[in-house]
Amino acid sequence: MEDASSNQQSRMIPRVLIADQSCAVIERLATTIADVAQVVGRVTTAQDALNVMRNLNPQLTILDVAIPNGIDLLRQIKRHPFPVIAVVLTHSAEETTRQYCLRLGAEYFLDKIREFDKVREIVITVGRQWGAGTSAPPVH
Numbered sequence: 001m002e003d004a005s006s007n008q009q010s011r012m013i014p015r016v017l018i019a020d021q022s023c024a025v026i027e028r029l030a031t032t033i034a035d036v037a038q039v040v041g042r043v044t045t046a047q048d049a050l051n052v053m054r055n056l057n058p059q060l061t062i063l064d065v066a067i068p069n070g071i072d073l074l075r076q077i078k079r080h081p082f083p084v085i086a087v088v089l090t091h092s093a094e095e096t097t098r099q100y101c102l103r104l105g106a107e108y109f110l111d112k113i114r115e116f117d118k119v120r121e122i123v124i125t126v127g128r129q130w131g132a133g134t135s136a137p138p139v140h
Contacts (some may be wrong), residue, residue: 001050006076012130017041017058019049046073066092
């Protein structure tokens, strides 16, 4: 059986930024990951997301590219001076949008309706990988 200290060493609690147009979605996401992440920002605009990025250096960002300037936000996330894992969670889950976001550097692309529950496991996986000193996860 693992003790608390070895579990903490194998899993880092990542700092997470959530960017979505819907406050209800933001709150649901924050509640879903509350025990496996530190939510450092809950924003509804790309500009607010960029401000959080500059000031709080999240390690993982969950964003809906359907927010105004969402694609530009994804570009800025991938240009951030510190590595940031980008999880796109959107209703705009067409294959062309998926491929475009992955080309821009998103590590994950999820359909908000069918794959919402995968976010928690992604946050846990990222925390474990960073805790073990490995690099970013493969693109999904």
